[in-house]
Amino acid sequence: MSKTHVSTCINGDTHEFLCDTQNTLLDVLRHELDLTGSKEGCATGDCGACSVMLDDRLVCACLVLGVEADGKEIETIEGMSSGSELHPIQQKFIDLAALQCGICTPGVLVATKALLTKNKNPSEEEVRFWLAGNLCRCTGYDKIVRAVLEVAADMRNA
Amino acid sequence: MNDMTQNNLERALKIVGTRPPRPDGVDKVTGRALFGSDKSLPNMLVGRVLRSPYAHAKIISIDTSKAEVLNGVKSIVTCADFEDFPSEFVPNGEMIVNLKDITRNIMAREKVLYVGHTVAAVAATSEDIAEKALGLIDIKYEVLPHVLEVEDAEKPDAPVLHEDMMTIGIEPSPKKASNVAKRVEFGFGDVEKGFAEADLIVEREFTTQQVHQGYIEPHACLASVSEDGQADLWCTTQGAFVVRNFCSKLLGLSAAQIKVTASEIGGGFGGKTVVYLEPLALALSRKSGRPVKMEMSRAEVFTSSGPTSGAKVWVKIGVKNDGRIIAGDCVLKYQAGAFQGAPVGPGAMCAFAPYDMVNVRAVGYDIVVNRPKVSAYRAPGGPISEYGVESVLDEIALKLEMDPIEIRLKNAAKEGTIAPYGPKLGPIGMIETLEAAKAHPHYSAPLGPNQGRGIASGFWFNIGGETSSSITINEDGTVGLTLGTTDIGGSRASMAMMASEELGVPMDLIKPVIGDTNSLGFNFLTGGSRATFSTGMTVVRSTREAIEELKKRAALLWEVDLNQVEWVDGHARLIAGDEPKTMSLAQIAKQAGKTGGPIMANCSMNVTGAGPSLGTHIVDVEVDTETGKVSIVRYTAIQDAGKAIHPAYVEGQMQGGAVQGIGWALNEEYIYNDKGELENTGFLDYRIPVCSDVPMIDTVIVEVPNPNHPYGVRGVGETPIIPPLAAISNAVSRATNIRFNELPLSPPKVLAKLMHG
Amino acid sequence: MAQLILTGSLKSLANGVAEFNIQARNVHQLVVELKQICPVLAPLIESEGFAVAIDGEIYQDILFAPIGENSEVHLIPPIGGG
Ligand code: FES
Ligand code: FES
Numbered sequence: 003m004s005k006t007h008v009s010t011c012i013n014g015d016t017h018e019f020l021c022d023t024q025n026t027l028l029d030v031l032r033h034e035l036d037l038t039g040s041k042e043g044c045a046t047g048d049c050g051a052c053s054v055m056l057d058d059r060l061v062c063a064c065l066v067l068g069v070e071a072d073g074k075e076i077e078t079i080e081g082m083s084s085g086s087e088l089h090p091i092q093q094k095f096i097d098l099a100a101l102q103c104g105i106c107t108p109g110v111l112v113a114t115k116a117l118l119t120k121n122k123n124p125s126e127e128e129v130r131f132w133l134a135g136n137l138c139r140c141t142g143y144d145k146i147v148r149a150v151l152e153v154a155a156d157m158r159n160a
Numbered sequence: 161m162n163d164m165t166q167n168n169l170e171r172a173l174k175i176v177g178t179r180p181p182r183p184d185g186v187d188k189v190t191g192r193a194l195f196g197s198d199k200s201l202p203n204m205l206v207g208r209v210l211r212s213p214y215a216h217a218k219i220i221s222i223d224t225s226k227a228e229v230l231n232g233v234k235s236i237v238t239c240a241d242f243e244d245f246p247s248e249f250v251p252n253g254e255m256i257v258n259l260k261d262i263t264r265n266i267m268a269r270e271k272v273l274y275v276g277h278t279v280a281a282v283a284a285t286s287e288d289i290a291e292k293a294l295g296l297i298d299i300k301y302e303v304l305p306h307v308l309e310v311e312d313a314e315k316p317d318a319p320v321l322h323e324d325m326m327t328i329g330i331e332p333s334p335k336k337a338s339n340v341a342k343r344v345e346f347g348f349g350d351v352e353k354g355f356a357e358a359d360l361i362v363e364r365e366f367t368t369q370q371v372h373q374g375y376i377e378p379h380a381c382l383a384s385v386s387e388d389g390q391a392d393l394w395c396t397t398q399g400a401f402v403v404r405n406f407c408s409k410l411l412g413l414s415a416a417q418i419k420v421t422a423s424e425i426g427g428g429f430g431g432k433t434v435v436y437l438e439p440l441a442l443a444l445s446r447k448s449g450r451p452v453k454m455e456m457s458r459a460e461v462f463t464s465s466g467p468t469s470g471a472k473v474w475v476k477i478g479v480k481n482d483g484r485i486i487a488g489d490c491v492l493k494y495q496a497g498a499f500q501g502a503p504v505g506p507g508a509m510c511a512f513a514p515y516d517m518v519n520v521r522a523v524g525y526d527i528v529v530n531r532p533k534v535s536a537y538r539a540p541g542g543p544i545s546e547y548g549v550e551s552v553l554d555e556i557a558l559k560l561e562m563d564p565i566e567i568r569l570k571n572a573a574k575e576g577t578i579a580p581y582g583p584k585l586g587p588i589g590m591i592e593t594l595e596a597a598k599a600h601p602h603y604s605a606p607l608g609p610n611q612g613r614g615i616a617s618g619f620w621f622n623i624g625g626e627t628s629s630s631i632t633i634n635e636d637g638t639v640g641l642t643l644g645t646t647d648i649g650g651s652r653a654s655m656a657m658m659a660s661e662e663l664g665v666p667m668d669l670i671k672p673v674i675g676d677t678n679s680l681g682f683n684f685l686t687g688g689s690r691a692t693f694s695t696g697m698t699v700v701r702s703t704r705e706a707i708e709e710l711k712k713r714a715a716l717l718w719e720v721d722l723n724q725v726e727w728v729d730g731h732a733r734l735i736a737g738d739e740p741k742t743m744s745l746a747q748i749a750k751q752a753g754k755t756g757g758p759i760m761a762n763c764s765m766n767v768t769g770a771g772p773s774l775g776t777h778i779v780d781v782e783v784d785t786e787t788g789k790v791s792i793v794r795y796t797a798i799q800d801a802g803k804a805i806h807p808a809y810v811e812g813q814m815q816g817g818a819v820q821g822i823g824w825a826l827n828e829e830y831i832y833n834d835k836g837e838l839e840n841t842g843f844l845d846y847r848i849p850v851c852s853d854v855p856m857i858d859t860v861i862v863e864v865p866n867p868n869h870p871y872g873v874r875g876v877g878e879t880p881i882i883p884p885l886a887a888i889s890n891a892v893s894r895a896t897n898i899r900f901n902e903l904p905l906s907p908p909k910v911l912a913k914l915m916h917g
Numbered sequence: 918m919a920q921l922i923l924t925g926s927l928k929s930l931a932n933g934v935a936e937f938n939i940q941a942r943n944v945h946q947l948v949v950e951l952k953q954i955c956p957v958l959a960p961l962i963e964s965e966g967f968a969v970a971i972d973g974e975i976y977q978d979i980l981f982a983p984i985g986e987n988s989e990v991h992l993i994p995p996i997g998g999g
Contacts, residue, residue: 038198039191041426043376044458048843051376079191088189096185099808102649102816104188105195105377105426130852137843139374139427140649142815143851145808329926344994346925505994521925536997582924582991583970621996625977688997768976868974 008072012037013081021068028052028063030071031078039079039108043137050136053109053116054078060116062135079108082115090160091115091153100149102140110136114150122158126151175661176871179808182653183672184424193424196380196396197455204382205234205283207437207444207454208290210297211464212272212279215306215530215836216319219268219279219299227282227296232289235447236297237440238280239269243412250405257434261499263410265533266439272301273321273498274530275837276463278436283444283452306530306836310472310493313339313529321498321528341500342526346508346581349519354487358478362555366548367902368885369829370470370495373537374820374848377426378461383441384451391418391446395438398428398646399685403438404677410439411446418442421676422646429820430536431466433685459841466535467830469494469502473548475511479556483567487519488512488580492545494526497533502526506621507541509581511549513619514590514774515571520580530836536687538817539620539878543824543885547903550616550886555899564615564890565598568776573619586771589800589864590617593776596860602778602796610783611793612895617776618882622875623688624767628681629698631659631706633759637746639663641672641699644683645691649816649877650809654692655699657805658871662703664730665745681764689875692805693770693866698763700870705761713755714743769868773876775799777818777883781891788911790826790892796858797883802866802874814880815857821884823849827904919988921947923958927992931955939990944969945980947990958992968995 005020012035019034028045031037031054043049045064052063055077056070063078082089091114094100101107110133117124117132124132129150130143138146187193224236245259263269268277280297284290305319312318320337327334329343355361381395391413397403400422408415425432437454445452456465471494478487490511494502504524511522522545557564572590579585597603597615607613632640643655652672660667684690711725714732718725718741725732732748734741752759780794797814804810827847831839840846865872885903893899898913921937928935937954941947947969952959961967968977970991976982977995984990 032198036200037191038194041195041377042197042455043378043426044843046458046842046844048458049376079189083190088186092186092189095189096181099179099182099650099806099812101185101188102809102812103375103377103425103427104184104193105375105424107188108191111189126856127852134850134852137376137848137850139376139429139820139848140816141812142817142819142857143849143854144815144857145812147851147856329930331929344926345929348924506996509993509996540997581993582922583975583993584973584989586973621975623977623996766977766979768979768982769974 006069008069010071010074010076012076013078023067023069025068026064027066027068027071030068031063037078037080041105041108043105050113051106051109053112053136055112055116060113079112082111089115090157094149094153098145098149098152100141100145106136106138110138110146118154118157122154124154173661175657175667176805177807179806180653180657180667182650183656184647184652195377195426196423199382199394199423200453201382201384201451204451204453205285205448206287206290207281207283207441207452208294209278209440209460210280210294212268212275212277214272214301214303215275216304217272217301218304219271220302221300222280223298224280226298227293230289230293230296232285233282233293234285234450235283235444236280237443237447239267241443242267242410244269257501259409262406265499266410266435274532276460276532277498278464281440281444283448307339308529308531308832308836310495310527310529313527321530339528340525341496341528344505344508344524345521347521351487351489351519351521354519355478358486359481360556360559361476361478362552362559363476364552364901366473366475366551368471368544368547369903370467370531371824371828372462372467372846373429373431375427375429375431378456378458379432379437379465380455381438381441382451382453383438383445385442385446387449389413389417391442393418393420393438393442394423395420396423396425396432398425398432398648398687400646400677401644401683402433402685403435406435407439407442411442419676419678422674425646425648428648429538430540430687433687434466434535436465458843462841462846463838464532467532468537468540469496469534469544470830471495471544473544475548475552477552477556481560483560483562483570485515485517485571488517488549489521490545490548492522492524494524494541494544495531495534496526496528497531498528499533500526500528502534503536503541505541507545510542510619510621511545512580514573514617516573516577517580522580538820538881542618542620543821543882546618546882547885547889551889551901554886554890565594568617569594587864587867588772588774589862590774592862592864593617593774593798593800596798596862597776597778600778600796600860602794602858607780608782610785610895611780612891612893614779614781614887614889614891614894615776616883616886616890617774618879619772619774620689620878620882621772622693622770622878623690624694624770625684625690626682626766627694627698628683628762628764629695629702630680630760630762631702633706633710633745633749633752635749635752637669637744637749639665639670641670642675642679643672643695644675644680645695646686647674648686649813650806651691651695653809654805655695658696658699659703662700663707663745664728689773689877690770693869693873693875694767696805696873697767697869698765702761702763705763706759709759709761710745710748713748713752716755717743717751771802771866771868771874773800773802773874773879775879775883777887779884779887779891781888781895783892783895783910785914788907788914790905790910792822792854794855796860797880798860798862799876799879800862800864800874801876802869803863803872804861805871805873807861810861810876811859813876814859817877817880818857818884819849819854821881822854822888825885825888825903825905827906829904919984919986919990921990923992927958930957942984943980944976944982947984967992
C-alpha cells in the first residue's frame with residue numbers, strides 16, 4: 003500500500019510526513035514526529051489523553067486519521083507555552099496541584115484552553131461537562147476543576 | 161527507634177506543611193515528561209503479544225514456523241524461551257508471589273487460564289508486521305470447562321485450574337486438589353459466646369465485583385539487551401528494583417546485568433507492581449539483538465493486567481443495646497484470578513480493625529478462577545471486607561436508633577487496643593476522624609427528597625520496608641537528592657521539602673531525581689503508602705548526616721572543635737566566641753574540595769514503624785427512583801495523615817482515592833459472557849467516574865503524629881479508597897429504606913431492588 | 918519472660934496453643950527457637966515470610982529486631998499495599 007503525503011502546520015511549524023491510510027493522527031504525532039506530549043490512554047476516543055486542536059476544534063487525535071490533517075492547523079500540548087513562559091493554565095495547574103501522575107494532564111490542559119477560548123466564564127457544571135471526556139484516575143477532578151475556575155477568573159481579570 | 165529519635169514533632173516548621181510547586185511540575189504540564197511509551201531507541205523493533213482466546217484450555221502445540229519466516233519478523237518467544245521454576249515464594253508488593261505462577265502468568269505453559277493469557281510474543285520491524293505474525297502462529301488448544309465465580313469454583317465438581325493445588329490452612333490437609341488455595345483466620349476471644357450475650361445480631365451477605373485500577377497509562381516498556389548480556393530496561397512501574405529482581409530471575413540474568421530505569425508513571429494504584437511485558441521485551445530483544453518496545457492496548461490492560469478481586473463476604477455482628485460490639489465474625493471469599501494470591505489476608509486482618517473488639521473472628525479464602533490474576537489495588541483487600549462490616553454496622557445503628565458516628569465512637573479502636581490480627585495498636589486517629597466528621601457542617605446539613613447520607617470508616621496498616629536514598633551537596637551550594645521509590649503522586653516534592661526543612665535552605669535549591677537500579681541500593685516499590693514515610697525517613701537521616709559533615713568542614717576552617725559548631729537555618733554557626741560567626745552552606749560547599757572532598761551521604765535501611773491511617777467519609781446521595789441512578793451530591797473525606805508534608809498532595813490522595821471508591825461503588829465491574837470472555841474491555845463500558853459524575857470532594861486532614869517518623873508521617877494513599885464503598889451503600893440504603901448488599905450500585909441493580917425489594 | 922502469642926489460623930496450627938514463653942532476644946533467635954517449641958510454624962515463616970509485631974510495632978523481614986525481656990510478640994502475615 004502506498005503512503006500518502008501530508009503537509010500540516012503543527013504548533014505554528016510546517017510539517018510534512020508520509021502516512022499510511024490507517025494511521026491515526028496520534029500515531030503520527032507520537033511515532034513519526036516524536037511529539038509524545040499527546041498521550042494514548044485508550045485509542046478509542048474514551049479517555050481524552052490525546053486531546054489536540056485541529057483547526058480550532060478540540061478532537062481526540064486517536065480518532066482522526068493522519069491523512070485528515072492535510073492542510074490543517076494542529077495545536078498540541080507542546081505548543082502551549084511560549085518561549086520560556088508557561089501558559090497561565092499550565093502555571094495554575096502546578097500551583098494548585100491539579101495533577102498527580104500527570105498522564106492526563108496534557109489532554110486536560112488542551113481541553114481547558116479550548117473551553118476558555120469559547121467560554122471565558124464557565125460555571126463549575128460547564129467545566130465538569132466540558133472535561134467529561136478527559137479521564138483522570140488520580141485526582142478525583144476536584145483540584146482540576148478548581149484550577150480551571152480560578153485560571154478563568156485570572157484570565158478575565160488580566 | 162534507631163537514630164531517628166530526634167523528631168520534629170514539636171518544632172516550628174518552615175517548609176513542611178506548606179504547598180510549594182512540585183519539582184516535576186513543568187515537565188508534566190508541557191508534555192516534556194517521558195512516560196513508559198514515550199521513549200524510543202534507534203533500530204528499535206515493535207513487540208506484540210498473542211493472547212489466549214479461551215478461558216481455560218490445554219495447550220496441545222504451538223507452531224511459530226510460519227510467523228518466523230514472515231519478512232520483518234525478528235524474534236518470537238513462547239514458554240520454551242523461559243525457564244520453568246518450582247514453587248518458590250518471593251515477597252512482592254502486597255503479597256508473597258510464587259515464581260512458578262509468575263513464570264506461567266507472563267507466558268502460559270501447560271494451560272491457558274483466562275482469556276487474554278499470554279501465549280507468545282513477536283518482535284518485528286513494524287506494528288503491522290508484528291500483528292500479521294501473531295495471526296500466523298498456530299496454537300492447538302483443548303478447551304476445558306471454566307469457572308468464574310468463587311461460589312462455583314468451590315464446588316466439589318468444579319473444573320480445577322491447578323491439579324497440584326491443595327488448600328493450605330485447613331487441618332487435616334486435603335488430599336484432593338481444589339481451587340481453594342488457602343484459608344486464613346484471625347481473631348481472638350469467643351465469638352459464639354459473644355453472640356449469645358448480644359442483644360441484637362445482624363448477619364448479612366455481600367457481593368462485590370472485580371474492578372480494575374484503571375490507570376490511564378497502559379503498561380509499556382523498552383528493552384535493549386546487548387550481545388554480552390547487558391540489559392537496559394525502561395518501563396512504567398511502581399518499583400524499578402522489584403522489576404529488576406523479577407526479570408533477572410525469569411531471564412537468568414544477574415542483577416548487575418539488568419539496569420532498570422523507571423519512566424514517569426501514569427498511575428499505578430498497585431497494578432504496576434508486577435511484571436507483564438518487561439520479561440517478554442527483554443527476551444525478544446535478547447533473541448533479536450535489537451531494542452524492543454512494547455505497549456499494551458487498553459483492552460489488554462483490562463483482560464491481562466491486574467484487577468482486584470470480586471468477592472463474597474458474610475458478616476455477622478452482635479451488639480449490646482448501648483451499641484457496644486460484643487462479637488464480630490466474617491467470612492471472606494476472594495477471587496484470586498488464575499493464580500493464588502488474592503488479598504484476602506489483609507482483607508481479613510483489617511475487616512474489624514477500626515474497632516475495639518472483644519470477640520472477633522475473620523476467616524478468608526483465596527480462590528482461583530479463570531480470570532486475570534489479581535494484583536494489588538490500593539489497600540488491597542481492605543475495601544471489600546470493610547464494606548461488609550461498615551454496612552452491617554450501619555444497619556445496627558438504624559435498628560438501635562443510634563447515630564452512625566456515635567456507634568463508631570462507642571467502639572473506636574485507640575492507642576492500646578488489641579487489633580483483630582493480634583498486636584496492640586500504637587497511637588491512631590480513629591476517634592479524631594470521627595469527631596472531625598461529627599463537627600463538620602456537612603454532617604448536619606439538611607437533606608433533600610430521595611437523598612440519603614452515609615458514613616463509613618476505614619483502616620489501613622501502611623508499611624515501611626527496604627529503602628535507600630542519597631544526598632549530594634554541590635559545589636555551588638545546591639543539593640541533589642537521589643531517590644529509589646517511583647514518584648507516583650508528588651513524592652519528589654515531599655522529599656525535597658523534608659531535606660529543605662532539615663538543611664534550612666530553600667526548596668528550589670534542591671533537585672530530587674528518581675535513580676535507576678544502578679544508582680542506589682535496593683528499594684522496595686512505591687506501594688502500601690510507604691514512599692513519603694520510608695523514603696522520607698532515609699532522606700531525613702542522610703540529610704542529617706550531610707549536615708554533620710558540613711559542620712565538620714566549618715569546624716576545620718574555623719579551627720575549632722566540632723562541638724563548637726551548630727547548624728541553624730542553612731548556616732554553620734560558632735557557638736562560643738565573642739562575635740557571632742556563621743558560614744553558609746554555599747560557602748562551605750565551595751571549599752569542600754579543599755577541606756576533604758565532595759560532601760554526600762547515603763542512607764539505607766529497612767524502615768519500620770509505619771503507623772496505620774484511619775479515615776471516615778460522609779456522603780450524600782440522591783437516588784432517581786425512576787431510573788435507579790445514584791448521584792453523589794456531596795462528599796467529605798476525613799483522614800488521619802499523621803503529618804501532611806505537602807497538604808495539597810495529601811488532599812489529592814484523599815480525593816483521588818474517594819473517587820476511585822465511588823467508581824467501585826456505583827459503576828465499575830468486570831462483565832463476562834458465558835464463554836468467559838470479558839465483555840467490557842474499554843473505558844466506554846468499563847465506566848470509571850468522569851468529571852461530571854462527581855462533586856467537589858471536601859477534605860479534612862487530621863494529624864495524629866506517628867511517633868516513629870521525624871515529622872509524624874503515616875502515609876495516606878491507601879485508606880481513602882476504603883470508606884466510599886460502604887458509605888455510598890449506606891447512603892443509598894438510607895435514601896430508599898431498602899438495604900443494599902451488592903456492588904456496584906448501578907442503575908439496573910438499584911432499579912430492580914426498588915421495584916422488587 | 919517474653920511471650921509469643923498466636924491467634925487465628927496460627928493458633929489452630931499450633932493445636933490450639935495460644936501462648937509460648939520464649940527466650941529469643943531477637944527475631945533471628947525466634948526463628949531458631951520456633952523450630953523447637955512449635956515446629957509446624959517454622960516452615961511457614963521461612964517459606965512464605967511472616968512479619969512479627971513486637972509490642973505492637975510491626976517488623977517485616979528484620980532479623981535483628983530486638984525482643985525485650987517482657988515483650989509481647991505476634992506473628993502476622995507480611996503486609997503490603999497498592
Ligand atoms: S487515546 Fe484518544 S481518547 Fe484515549
Ligand atoms: S493525574 Fe494521573 S490520571 Fe490525572
